[in-house]
Each structure stands twice: as C-alpha cells, then as structure tokens.
Amino acid sequence: MDWQAFEVSIKLALLTSMSLLPIGLAIAYFLAKSKFSGRGTIEAVITLPLVLPPTVLGYFLLVGMDNNSFFGSLFVTLTGHSLAFSFVGLWFASIIYSLPFAVQPMLRSLEQIAPEIREAAWCSGLSKWKTFFKIELPLAWPGIITAMVLSFAHTLGEFGVVLMIGGNIAGETRTVSIAIYDSVLAFDHQQAQAMSLTLLVVALITISVVYTFNHYRSNTRVL
Amino acid sequence: MLQVSLQQSRPTKLDVELRCEKGEVLALVGPSGAGKSTVLRCIAGLQSSQQGVILCKDQLWFDSKKGVHQSPQQRRVGMVFQSYALFPHLTVKDNIQLALDVDKKNHQQDVKQLLKQVHLGGLEHRYPHQLSGGQQQRVALARALARQPQVLLLDEPFSAVDKVTRRKLYLELNTLRRGLNMPIVLVTHDLDEAAMLADSMCVIHQGKTLQQGTPEQVLYRPDNVAVARQVDVRNLLSATLKDNNGQLQLSWNNYLFTVTSSSSFVAGQKVHWTLSPSKVLLHQRVRPSRGEHENPVTGVIQDMVTLRGITTVLIIVEQSNGDLLQMDLPEHVAMRNQLKVGETITVSLLSEAIHLMAD
Numbered sequence: 191m192d193w194q195a196f197e198v199s200i201k202l203a204l205l206t207s208m209s210l211l212p213i214g215l216a217i218a219y220f221l222a223k224s225k226f227s228g229r230g231t232i233e234a235v236i237t238l239p240l241v242l243p244p245t246v247l248g249y250f251l252l253v254g255m256d257n258n259s260f261f262g263s264l265f266v267t268l269t270g271h272s273l274a275f276s277f278v279g280l281w282f283a284s285i286i287y288s289l290p291f292a293v294q295p296m297l298r299s300l301e302q303i304a305p306e307i308r309e310a311a312w313c314s315g316l317s318k319w320k321t322f323f324k325i326e327l328p329l330a331w332p333g334i335i336t337a338m339v340l341s342f343a344h345t346l347g348e349f350g351v352v353l354m355i356g357g358n359i360a361g362e363t364r365t366v367s368i369a370i371y372d373s374v375l376a377f378d379h380q381q382a383q384a385m386s387l388t389l390l391v392v393a394l395i396t397i398s399v400v401y402t403f404n405h406y407r408s409n410t411r412v413l
Numbered sequence: 414m415l416q417v418s419l420q421q422s423r424p425t426k427l428d429v430e431l432r433c434e435k436g437e438v439l440a441l442v443g444p445s446g447a448g449k450s451t452v453l454r455c456i457a458g459l460q461s462s463q464q465g466v467i468l469c470k471d472q473l474w475f476d477s478k479k480g481v482h483q484s485p486q487q488r489r490v491g492m493v494f495q496s497y498a499l500f501p502h503l504t505v506k507d508n509i510q511l512a513l514d515v516d517k518k519n520h521q522q523d524v525k526q527l528l529k530q531v532h533l534g535g536l537e538h539r540y541p542h543q544l545s546g547g548q549q550q551r552v553a554l555a556r557a558l559a560r561q562p563q564v565l566l567l568d569e570p571f572s573a574v575d576k577v578t579r580r581k582l583y584l585e586l587n588t589l590r591r592g593l594n595m596p597i598v599l600v601t602h603d604l605d606e607a608a609m610l611a612d613s614m615c616v617i618h619q620g621k622t623l624q625q626g627t628p629e630q631v632l633y634r635p636d637n638v639a640v641a642r643q644v645d646v647r648n649l650l651s652a653t654l655k656d657n658n659g660q661l662q663l664s665w666n667n668y669l670f671t672v673t674s675s676s677s678f679v680a681g682q683k684v685h686w687t688l689s690p691s692k693v694l695l696h697q698r699v700r701p702s703r704g705e706h707e708n709p710v711t712g713v714i715q716d717m718v719t720l721r722g723i724t725t726v727l728i729i730v731e732q733s734n735g736d737l738l739q740m741d742l743p744e745h746v747a748m749r750n751q752l753k754v755g756e757t758i759t760v761s762l763l764s765e766a767i768h769l770m771a772d
Contacts (some may be wrong), residue, residue, distance in 0.1 A: 309459050310498035312485040315515030315560050324511065328502045 191384055193371035194361050197278070202365060204344040206284040207292075207338045213285065214292030214337055219322075221293075222300040233297075240290045244350025251283045274378065280356040280363050287351050288341040299333025300326065336400050339382050343396040347389065415564050415596040418466035419455055426620040427451065427462050427718040433564075433596035433613065434582045440607035440614045440628075441600045443643060448620035449600040450495075453566050456598065457492050469596075486515075487565075491557030495569045497549045499541040505552050506537040512559035527555040529590075532585060554589075567595045572608060585610060604644060608632060616643045627719040634768050638685050641770065646687045647739045651772070656680035663767065666733040671764040683772040690725065692766035693740035695700050696759040698750055708762040712738065714754050719744050727751060728760065 192353040217236065221229060239247055252353060255273040256262045273279040311321040327334075349367040356363030358372065366385055373382035414434050421427035425565035431739045433439040441449045454460045458474065461482050467475040474483045500508050509524045528534050531551040541549055544615050550570055557565060567615050576592040587610060590597060607614050615625040616635075623643065624636045635641040641649050661680060663670040678684060696709070700706060712728035714739070719725075725749040726740045740760055752758065 304496065304498065306494045306496055306498035307500060309457075309485070310494055310556075311491070311500070311511075312459070313457055313490055313492040314512035314556060315486050315489075316511065317486060394463055 191381065191388075192364075192366070192369040192373075195364050195385075196388075198361065198363070199346055199365040199367075202277070202348075203281060203342045206288055206345040207342040209285050210288060210292035210341045211272055211334070211338060214289065214296050214341075215334065217289075218293050218296035218300055221297055228324025234299040236293050237290045239287050243350070244287070245354060247276045247287060248283070248306040251286065251351065255279050255282075255355065256345045273356060274360065275363060277356075277362050280352060280365075283351050283355045284345045284348060286346060291340040291344045292337040295333040296330065297333075299330040299336075303329050306402045332404055335403060339396050339400045343375070343393050347393060405406055414472065415456070415598070416466070416468040417452070417456060419452065419462040419467075421462040421464065421620075423463070425451060427455075427465075428621040429465075429617070430622055430626055431611055431615045433598055435596060436466055436590075436594050437613055437710065438590055438597045438599055438611045439616055439625075440611035441598060442602065442604060442607045442614060443617040444602060447617045449602075449617055450568055451620070452617065453492075453568050453598060453600050456564065457490045457566055458483055458488045465617055470532060471543075472563075474624065482650075483651060489560060489562050490564050490566055491560060491562030492556070492566045493550070493553045493557050493570045495572060497541075497553040497573070499549055499552055500625055501541050501769075502536050503531070504540055505544070507542070508552060509556050509559050512556050515560060524555075527559055528556070530589065531555045544570070545578070546574040547582060550574060550582060551585075556675065558593075565593065565599065567599045569600055569602070570602070586610060616640050618643050633687075633689050633766075635687070635770065637770050638772075641685070647690050648688045648693075649685060650687070650736060651683065651685050654678050654680055654682045654684060654769075666730065666736065668708070668710060668732075670762060670767060672767045672769060673765045674767075674769060678769060678771070679747060685770045685772060687768050687770070688766055690739040690741040692763045694761045694763065695742055695746065695750060697741065697746075706761075708764055708767075709759055710738065710762060711759045714756050716772060717747065717752065717754060719747070724752075728758065731757075 221233060247254065251260065252274055254261055255265055257272055257274075262273050265271070273282070307325060307329070308321055311325045312318070316324065347367060349371070352363065352365050352368055356365070358364050358368055365388055370382050370385050370389075373379070373385065415430065416428060416432045419427050419429040419473065425448060427448060431439065431441070441452060443449050444709050447459070451460070455462055455475070461475060462477070465475065466473070466475045466477070466483060469488070473479070473481050474488050474757045475481060489688055494596045500511070503511065505528070506524050509527055513524065524537060525534070528537065531554050533548060533551045533555065536544065536548065541552070544552065550573070553570070571582060583606070599607070599611060611628060613625060614631045616623045616631060618639065624640045632644050632646075635644060635646065638649070641642065650665065652663050654661050655669065657669070661672065662673050663684075663686060665686070710730055712730040714726055716722055716727040720745045723741050724744045726742065726747070728738045728740060730736045730738055738760070
C-alpha cells in the first residue's frame with residue numbers, strides 16, 4: 191500500500207472541500223438571489239467540468255498555470271515556485287474540477303427557501319447577515335453537507351486532471367488513483383487491488399453518509 | 414397614523430392614496446392581482462414604488478423625491494404573510510424570541526405573554542409543521558407583535574385556514590385589535606371579511622385605489638360604477654333623472670321613483686343607481702301597510718335561494734326589458750307570504766336607500 195499517496199489524496203480532498211465551502215456558498219448565494227439573463231451562462235460554465243473530459247480540462251488548466259501565462263508567472267513572482275506540477279496547483283485545479291459538485295446542491299437548497307421566509311426575518315428586525323446565519327444557513331444545511339461530502343469524494347477519485355496538472359511526484363502530487371495506475375502498469379496487482387478496494391469502501395461510506403443524512407432529515411422534519 | 418401615497422407606471426401600475434388612523438383596521442380589498450399585496454410590501458419596505466411618500470406617525474419611511482427609503486428593519490412593521498412564513502427549523506418559542514431579541518431594550522414582552530395574547534399557551538416547544546393552520550397563523554401574529562410594531566400588516570391572513578377556524582380567528586382578531594394602539598392594514602379579497610373586521614375599507618383595482626370609506630359607505634354608497642362593480646353590488650341599474658315640479662325623480666323603464674340624495678345631479682342626466690337587496694320591501698298580502706305607496710314595483714319571482722335564514726328573491730320587473738331586482742328578506746317572511754317561483758309580487762324601493770352614481 192502506498193500510504194504516502196493516501197495521505198496526499200486525503201489532504202487534497204479535505205483542503206478542496208473546505209475551500210469549496212466559502213467559494214461554493216458565495217457563488218450559490220449569488221446565483222440563488224440573481225435573476226439576470228446571463229445566469230444560465232454562468233451556471234453552464236460552473237457545470238462544465240462535469241461534462242468536459244478531465245484531460246481537456248486538465249490541458250486548459252496546464253496552459254493557464256504555465257510559467258509564461260499570466261497566472262503562472264504571477265504565482266512564480268509571488269512564491270518563487272511553479273504552479274504546474276505542484277501540490278498547490280493540484281489543489282487549485284481540484285477546486286475548479288469539483289466546483290459543480292459543491293455549487294449545485296448548495297444552490298438547490300438555497301433556492302428551496304421561500305422568499306417570504308427571508309422577508310419575514312427582515313420584518314422581524316433581523317439584519318441581512320443575521321438572516322443569513324440564523325435562517326438561511328440552517329435551512330440550507332443539508333445541501334451544504336451534501337456539497338462538502340460530494341466534493342471530497344469526487345476529489346479523492348480524481349485522475350485525469352491530476353495526471354495532466356500534477357504529474358506523478360511522490361509525496362507531492364501522486365494521489366491514490368495515480369498510484370493504482372502505476373501499480374497496474376508495474377503488474378503489481380496486489381497493491382492495485384488493495385488500494386482500489388480501500389478507495390471503493392471510502393467512496394461508498396461517504397455517499398452512504400449523504401443519503402442516510404438526507405433520508406433522516408426528510409423523515410424527521412418537513413422543510 | 415399611517416399615510417400612503419404611491420405612484421408607479423412599471424412593472425405594475427400603481428396609483429394609491431390611503432390613510433389609516435391609530436387603532437383603526439383598514440381593509441384593502443380588490444380582486445386577485447389588483448395590487449393589494451404590492452401596496453402592503455411597499456409599506457413594509459420590501460419593495461418600493463417609482464414615486465410616492467409613506468409617512469408613519471412623524472417618521473418618513475419613504476419619499477421618492479427626498480431619496481428616503483428605510484429598510485424593513487428600520488421601519489418597525491409587524492407583518493403576517495399569507496403563507497405565515499414561519500421559520501421551519503425553529504420552535505414556536507424561538508420563532509418569536511428571534512424577533513424579541515432584535516431590540517435588547519424590549520423587556521416588557523416575553524414569549525409566554527405574547528403566546529397568551531394569541532391564545533396559544535403551552536405550544537412553545539413545537540415546530541411549525543406540528544401546528545394546524547390556525548395555530549400557525551397565531552404564531553405569525555405573535556411574532557409580528559413581538560417587535561411592538563408601529564404598524565401591523567396582515568396579508569390575507571385567513572386564506573389558508575378552513576371556514577370554521579376562520580370564524581374563530583375573526584373573533585379573536587377582533588378582540589385582540591382593541592388592545593392594539595397602532596394602524597392595522599388588512600389585505601383581503603373577501604368583502605364579508607372586510608366588512609366584519611374593518612373600520613375603514615379601501616377598494617383597489619388594477620393598482621388604483623378607487624374609494625376609501627367606512628364599509629357601509631363603500632358597500633352601499635359606492636362613489637362610482639367601478640367601485641360598485643368591485644364590491645359586487647347586487648342591484649346595479651341605469652336610469653335617467655327627470656324634473657317633476659322642481660324635484661328630481663328617477664325614470665327607470667316605466668317607473669318614476671322618488672329619490673332623496675340627488676343634489677349633485679341635474680334633470681336629463683343619465684345615472685346608475687343601486688339599492689341594497691335588504692332595502693327592497695315586500696308588500697305583504699295579509700297585512701298591507703302605508704309604506705306601499707313608496708316607489709312600488711311589480712314583478713315575477715324568477716328564483717329563490719335561502720342561506721342561513723335569509724331568502725334572496727330574484728324578481729323580473731314587469732314593464733322592463735327583463736331587468737332583474739334582488740330582494741333579501743327573512744326566511745320566515747318568505748314562508749309566511751308563501752312566496753313561490755313564478756308568482757307575481759309587488760315590492761317597494763326605499764327612496765332614501767336608492768343611491769345614485771354619475772354615468
């Protein structure tokens with residue numbers, strides 16, 4: 191078992207899902223509130239990673255992170271390190287890759303809150319921030335939990351984008367899925383099997399948690 | 414006192430003038446889509462109109478010319494939404510406590526007191542989905558009152574409850590309002606509800622306020638035909654005024670009626686007239702009276718409907734082009750006089766109850 195690859199994968203998945211909490215919530219809140227005509231286009235762009243082949247997305251991200259590109263050169267100037275083939279680059283790419291998995295559940299749960307609930311809070315004297323923290327956030331909580339778990343699981347199983355952006359640097363960018371691929375190429379089926387099974391169990395547990403949680407909520411509370 | 418003046422051309426047309434005194438219930442009535450809820454939302458600060466002024470006591474809440482637009486939080490309004498809009502994840506107690514906590518100086522009221530006021534003690538720890546429609550309405554009312562609002566706004570608060578509960582809630586609101594020293598604006602499309610609960614009534618149609626007055630004035634003495642149609646007056650007819658020895662009389666088909674309120678009209682003028690069905694008096698067959706000389710009309714009974722002890726008789730007037738008159742009378746009077754469909758009867762139209770409106 192390549193425990194180092196597991197460590198990289200879990201660290202990446204945790205950081206990605208935690209980063210997507212504020213980013214996804216901000217985007218979802220903005221989309222839930224806005225009614226402008228370009229909303230469909232923005233939603234489509236956010237959902238694009240869901241339908242785009244990971245290698246295509248990975249290619250564009252690689253080009254964007256190149257030291258000669260605007261972002262790549264900016265990162266080099268600020269940190270002295272290259273963005274491509276680094277853990278930070280992988281983290282950034284994972285945020286983009288898992289964005290639809292975070293935004294969609296959050297957006298759906300925010301849209302389900304009737305506008306009158308928000309207005310009733312304002313009429314009760316609650317400020318917009320207080321309304322968000324005391325009313326909207328608790329009501330959107332199931333969607334937020336789902337978003338976090340899905341983006342964690344999705345990042346854990348990431349392969350194409352990791353291969354394009356991160357390469358295969360042990361302890362830095364080699365994730366479990368890359369390690370499995372390596373093991374198969376090296377005919378080490380025992381290690382490939384062990385890691386695949388572990389990943390399968392982790393994925394099953396996380397998805398089961400989401401379904402059980404949502405099922406529990408729908409049985410205990412009418413929202 | 415609340416004074417509202419709103420004008421807007423887009424997206425929905427608004428031309429609203431209304432006022433509501435302290436302790437008074439003003440019912441805003443009109444059909445669906447007339448703009449009633451829009452007016453209420455403008456008062457609450459949830460939306461604004463292109464032009465206008467909203468003044469509450471001596472506070473300017475909205476003035477388009479001065480660029481004043483206070484937020485709902487600043488306005489101190491109590492609002493009961495049509496759907497009640499209770500916070501579903503909070504208990505009854507927390508729903509109310511949240512509104513109480515906003516004003517830290519508010520020590521005078523507590524949740525228990527408020528729930529007692531709306532007859533809902535003992536349900537503090539329930540969630541909204543565990544309450545009936547009537548109970549939810551009471552919680553919404555308690556939450557609206559928690560901030561000690563300067564104005565109470567009720568947006569069709571009885572539309573989501575069954576008829577039996579509604580009647581109970583009418584009585585409760587009527588008792589509660591006596592202790593509330595603030596303007597109360599009630600939006601409803603139910604004229605009976607408005608007449609029962611309100612001191613003042615304002616008719617709104619296609620975003621325009623047509624008339625404000627007491628329910629008696631609006632329902633029985635509408636300013637014009639548009640109001641009459643909105644309040645669904647049951648005898649709305651047209652006629653011409655004639656001069657008879659210096660006194661104006663109403664010429665309708667082959668009848669000539671005496672009217673008392675004709676000072677603002679002239680002879681020859683075409684007018685609309687209305688008369689409450691309860692002011693049409695039956696000439697009793699068994700006991701004729703002197704009042705029978707007053708504007709007598711003969712007709713044939715086309716139909717009869719009895720509801721809760723009141724019989725409505727539909728009469729096709731003789732010597733007319735099929736004009737219909739409606740008459741309300743106690744059920745026992747209809748029975749005593751053995752009224753039947755197809756029979757010819759004579760009635761008197763009370764001259765002081767005939768209300769004229771310009772064409």
